[in-house]
Amino acid sequence: xxxxxxxxxxxxxxxxxxxxxxxxxxxxxxxxxxxxxxxxxxxxxxxxxxxxxxxxxxxxxxxxxxxxxxxxxxxxxxxxxxxxxxxxxxxxxxxxxxxxxxxxxxxxxxxxxxxxxxxxxxxxxxxxxxxxxxxxxxxxxxxxxxxxxxxxxxxxxxxxxxxxxxxxxxxxxxxxxxxxxxxxxxxxxxxxxx
Numbered sequence: 001x002x003x004x005x006x007x008x009x010x011x012x013x014x015x016x017x018x019x020x021x022x023x024x025x026x027x028x029x030x031x032x033x034x035x036x037x038x039x040x041x042x043x044x045x046x047x048x049x050x051x052x053x054x055x056x057x058x059x060x061x062x063x064x065x066x067x068x069x070x071x072x073x074x075x076x077x078x079x080x081x082x083x084x085x086x087x088x089x090x091x092x093x094x095x096x097x098x099x100x101x102x103x104x105x106x107x108x109x110x111x112x113x114x115x116x117x118x119x120x121x122x123x124x125x126x127x128x129x130x131x132x133x134x135x136x137x138x139x140x141x142x143x144x145x146x147x148x149x150x151x152x153x154x155x156x157x158x159x160x161x162x163x164x165x166x167x168x169x170x171x172x173x174x175x176x177x178x179x180x181x182x183x184x185x186x187x188x189x190x191x192x193x194x
Contacts, residue, residue: 034155037141039180046182048134052114052127052141059122060154068147070111071129074138077110093140097177107142136184145174 036055039046052071074093096102113130133139 035151037178041178041180043180045184046133046180048132048182048185050133050182051129054125054127056123056125056151057155061150062116062118062122062125064147064150065125066116068144068150069114069116069125069127070107070142070144071114071127072106072111072140072142073134074140075134076112077106093138093179100175103142103144103175107144111142112139133182135182136186138179138181141178141180143176143178148174148176 034057036053038053039050054065054069072093077093077096096106112133115128115130117126117128118124127141
């Protein structure tokens with residue numbers, strides 16, 4: 001029990017250091033033999049038509065993934081337009097990563113519409129936003145704790161999910177959050193495929 005407490009304290013410290021604003025600009029690949037995600041955590045200049053690809057080491061429960069995976073735009077978080085006036089002040093992406101109530105709110109009311117396409121084995125999911133991504137914008141891919149628990153159950157041997165990357169902290173310690181930023185098209189850059 002003491003070893004687990006020490007490990008959790010170390011992971012919490014690592015997460016706060018690893019999720020600094022510098023980290024948001026430094027490409028890193030949260031890839032293990034269990035999970036790979038693209039765009040990688042910290043990726044920048046992501047095309048506006050880019051899908052999110054999630055690869056699993058073995059077949060998983062598609063319904064759980066489709067319920068627990070959300071794409072959240074920083075612009076949508078900061079817009080000030082919220083159907084729940086008690087939650088109108090959302091805070092930054094960094095702040096919400098430790099707030100389970102706020103993350104549920106963002107998932108329910110501010111997530112980008114997405115479509116899931118699976119390979120036959122159920123080991124690869126292409127998540128396609130229902131419209132072009134916004135230019136020069138940070139996005140969060142949020143994988144809820146139900147998804148991480150299912151992955152641990154199906155793929156086994158994962159222990160603490162911190163070994164898979166992601167940045168959930170505090171009450172969100174079982175969740176995974178990955179971040180990327182889209183290309184800035186203000187200088188006339190390409191929006192995506194023509």
